[in-house]
Amino acid sequence: MMATTFFSRPTGPTGAQKPAQPAPWVEKYRPKKMDDISSQEEAVAVLKRTMESANLPHLLFYGPPGSGKTSTILALARELYGPELIKTRVLELNASDERGIDIIRMKVKDFARVTVSQSVSGYPCPPYKIIILDEADSMTTDAQSALRRTMETYSKITRFCLVCNYVSRIIEPLASRCAKFRFKPLDDVSVRSRLQLICETEGVNCPAETIETLARLSEGDMRRSIMLLQSAHRLYRTDVITSDAICEIAGVVPTQMIETLMAAWQSKDFHRIEAAVGEAVRDGYSGAQLLSQLHDRFISDPHLTSAQKAKIAQSLGHADKCLTDGADEHLQLLNLMVAAF
Numbered sequence: 605m606m607a608t609t610f611f612s613r614p615t616g617p618t619g620a621q622k623p624a625q626p627a628p629w630v631e632k633y634r635p636k637k638m639d640d641i642s643s644q645e646e647a648v649a650v651l652k653r654t655m656e657s658a659n660l661p662h663l664l665f666y667g668p669p670g671s672g673k674t675s676t677i678l679a680l681a682r683e684l685y686g687p688e689l690i691k692t693r694v695l696e697l698n699a700s701d702e703r704g705i706d707i708i709r710m711k712v713k714d715f716a717r718v719t720v721s722q723s724v725s726g727y728p729c730p731p732y733k734i735i736i737l738d739e740a741d742s743m744t745t746d747a748q749s750a751l752r753r754t755m756e757t758y759s760k761i762t763r764f765c766l767v768c769n770y771v772s773r774i775i776e777p778l779a780s781r782c783a784k785f786r787f788k789p790l791d792d793v794s795v796r797s798r799l800q801l802i803c804e805t806e807g808v809n810c811p812a813e814t815i816e817t818l819a820r821l822s823e824g825d826m827r828r829s830i831m832l833l834q835s836a837h838r839l840y841r842t843d844v845i846t847s848d849a850i851c852e853i854a855g856v857v858p859t860q861m862i863e864t865l866m867a868a869w870q871s872k873d874f875h876r877i878e879a880a881v882g883e884a885v886r887d888g889y890s891g892a893q894l895l896s897q898l899h900d901r902f903i904s905d906p907h908l909t910s911a912q913k914a915k916i917a918q919s920l921g922h923a924d925k926c927l928t929d930g931a932d933e934h935l936q937l938l939n940l941m942v943a944a945f
């Protein structure tokens with residue numbers, strides 16, 4: 605079933621929640637106000653300016669995962685309508701799988717055509733509703749085309765916000781109807797200070813060095829860093845969380861194993877390579893993670909020439925594509941180590 609919500613998310617640390625199931629930290633610490641959004645100063649500044657006129661255009665937010673796109677539109681909607689009215693004024697569709705043309709024709713159109721009046725409640729409450737289409741890049745082309753007409757027909761009473769990772773997958777006629785906002789991966793300083801805040805509030809025993817590791821491993825994805833922190837906290841409770849513990853939870857391949865693979869590759873001995881790859885796969889490390897760390901190791905190797913590095917990068921790219929297409933991890937790694945001789 606498609607996840608259709610007339611906006612109902614956990615209301616945060618102080619909000620009314622069922623006591624039995626505490627919210628995951630990614631939801632609990634989702635920014636409630638536009639000012640709480642870290643690291644997206646330009647997008648937030650332009651949106652705030654636009655909000656002052658209370659005449660929002662259709663919006664298109666794009667950028668990498670966990671950079672605050674959904675949080676920003678939800679915070680904006682909360683500032684426009686307040687915590688009560690938001691439930692009836694915002695429709696959020698967030699499943700990637702069932703967003704064919706029928707859904708656009710029925711659910712979206714039905715919600716879009718309902719007229720609302722301006723209400724007085726201490727918030728701007730403009731006389732239109734907002735429809736958030738999360739993961740819009742996974743909508744079929746037909747559904748995207750159908751959306752064009754709906755957007756135009758109901759533009760006086762409904763604003764659309766398309767949220768996606770890959771803007772190139774949004775058809776041009778749809779993209780050109782929206783004001784575009786690019787969200788960048790969060791910088792390390794922002795990730796660290798947000799994690800610090802969570803650690804203090806939740807009483808997590810996490811030294812600065814571990815927070816640095818978390819920020820580095822998350823590569824600008826705030827969601828990933830918070831998820832890792834909460835997993836570590838569940839495991840270690842009041843104990844000190846070390847960087848090694850974070851690496852273990854994140855599935856980072858130990859340096860020793862990468863070096864064994866490198867030594868096997870340098871020996872050009874197939875049996876040695878087969879043994880090293882077999883061990884890495886048996887230990888359960890993901891193929892993508894192994895490729896990523898091998899990439900860093902190869903590229904920073906001072907003994908390899910630029911031509912060799914270019915050849916290796918090509919083989920890595922090929923293996924990565926095959927893995928994305930569903931190929932066998934063991935065979936791809938073996939192929940890479942032999943092809944990159």
Ligand SMILES: Nc1ncnc2c1ncn2[C@@H]1O[C@H](COP(=O)(O)OP(=O)(O)OP(=O)(O)O)[C@@H](O)[C@H]1O
Nearest residue numbers: 630633634641642669670671672673674675826827
């Ligand atoms: N800029 C940010 N400032 C503060 N917290 C953030 C920010 N970006 C992400 N987060 C945290 O990460 C969680 C996920 O963020 P959000 O859903 O907004 O990401 P997204 O960019 O929409 O990701 P996706 O593309 O995967 O949908 C939030 O609940 C919040 O806790």
